[in-house]
Amino acid sequence: MSGDPMRLQQVISNLLSNAIKFTDTGCIVLHVQCAGDYLQISVRDTGEGIPAKEVLRLFDPFFQVGTGVQRNFQGTGLGLAICEKLISMMDGDIAVETEPGMGSRFTIRIPLYGVQNTSPVSRDGFAGKTCWLAIHNTSLAMFVTSLLSYHGLTVRRHAGETPDAEDVLLTDDEALSGWQGRAMVIFCRRHIGIPQERSAGEWLHSVTTPHELLPLLGRIFHVALASAENSPALMAPEAQAGNNDDMMILVVDDHPINRRLLADQLGSLGYQCVTANDGIDALNVLSKQHIDIVLSDVNMPNMDGYRLTQRIRQLGLTLPVIGVTANALAEEKQRCLESGMDSCLSKPVTLDVLKQTLTVYAARVRKGRE
Numbered sequence: 001m002s003g004d005p006m007r008l009q010q011v012i013s014n015l016l017s018n019a020i021k022f023t024d025t026g027c028i029v030l031h032v033q034c035a036g037d038y039l040q041i042s043v044r045d046t047g048e049g050i051p052a053k054e055v056l057r058l059f060d061p062f063f064q065v066g067t068g069v070q071r072n073f074q075g076t077g078l079g080l081a082i083c084e085k086l087i088s089m090m091d092g093d094i095a096v097e098t099e100p101g102m103g104s105r106f107t108i109r110i111p112l113y114g115v116q117n118t119s120p121v122s123r124d125g126f127a128g129k130t131c132w133l134a135i136h137n138t139s140l141a142m143f144v145t146s147l148l149s150y151h152g153l154t155v156r157r158h159a160g161e162t163p164d165a166e167d168v169l170l171t172d173d174e175a176l177s178g179w180q181g182r183a184m185v186i187f188c189r190r191h192i193g194i195p196q197e198r199s200a201g202e203w204l205h206s207v208t209t210p211h212e213l214l215p216l217l218g219r220i221f222h223v224a225l226a227s228a229e230n231s232p233a234l235m236a237p238e239a240q241a242g243n244n245d246d247m248m249i250l251v252v253d254d255h256p257i258n259r260r261l262l263a264d265q266l267g268s269l270g271y272q273c274v275t276a277n278d279g280i281d282a283l284n285v286l287s288k289q290h291i292d293i294v295l296s297d298v299n300m301p302n303m304d305g306y307r308l309t310q311r312i313r314q315l316g317l318t319l320p321v322i323g324v325t326a327n328a329l330a331e332e333k334q335r336c337l338e339s340g341m342d343s344c345l346s347k348p349v350t351l352d353v354l355k356q357t358l359t360v361y362a363a364r365v366r367k368g369r370e
């Protein structure tokens with residue numbers, strides 16, 4: 001397809017962040033598919049929905065939905081005007097379906113232009129393999145069924161049947177035990193990073209890392225897939241993490257999904273981490289515990305990253321402050337430096353960029369301890 005992967009990721013991240021803000025119970029589903037000559041991406045939530053009179057204004061700059069939930073996020077816009085502009089630059093469009101009290105669905109469509117796929121996905125490795133499902137969450141069950149079927153696995157609903165010795169069970173019931181097949185994969189809601197084998201043939205897999213399921217099954221079934229052989233998800237934690245557990249990093253961001261992503265990245269690099277919701281919350285953390293490096297979003301409600309950095313410097317703290325911004329313009333980065341930040345990263349922050357940046361500032365902190 002013709003487009004900017006980084007900006008598309010930014011749009012999807014923004015839609016997911018909005019869904020999280022307005023969804024207290026139920027679920028949020030990200031669905032990606034090829035629909036004719038289009039790549040179609042939808043984000044569906046079971047939140048409060050949007051009043052009909054406000055739907056037409058959703059894509060206006062600085063628009064804020066006037067719901068009860070929004071009171072918890074005063075000062076933050078939905079960012080849909082920027083999303084619409086970025087998608088239109090890729091010849092795509094964005095639409096919304098919503099019903100108050102029932103939730104919303106935002107759908108992005110981007111045209112797919114003829115590009116030869118030089119490395120088609122092989123589905124033969126899993127042929128003849130069987131996975132049984134005992135998954136209560138309907139959305140999760142639908143996703144797993146679709147994914148495994150697409151890659152050639154036989155998928156069956158488990159209702160107490162005796163499995164063959166080579167079969168694998170996938171379940172979201174952590175109390176389930178006694179499976180007699182090859183292995184059991186337990187989906188857990190905790191964010192545990194890479195899949196963990198808590199006992200022989202029994203794996204814990206976080207629902208927040210669905211991309212790691214196929215490599216895990218490849219490992220269980222001994223299927224020689226490139227993704228299963230080379231995926232960093234299957235590396236031992238110590239192979240990914242450096243000797244950085246002496247560094248405590250404060251992550252400041254008002255979006256829960258961004259905080260979680262950065263925290264996971266830091267964990268994979270071996271750093272210790274604590275989070276804050278905004279600048280005010282960050283100052284409270286700084287007053288109570290030792291922090292070596294601050295990694296802060298630039299645009300936040302209550303107190304943004306600029307004012308947070310200025311306050312940190314006013315307090316006489318010289319620890320490195322690294323800004324994170326969705327605006328890649330040189331003027332934005334200059335403003336970050338003028339506020340007292342040491343550096344500025346553009347979203348989405350890749351693991352390699354984060355590793356390189358923190359290596360520099362962690363070395364500075366360690367040298368200052370001597």
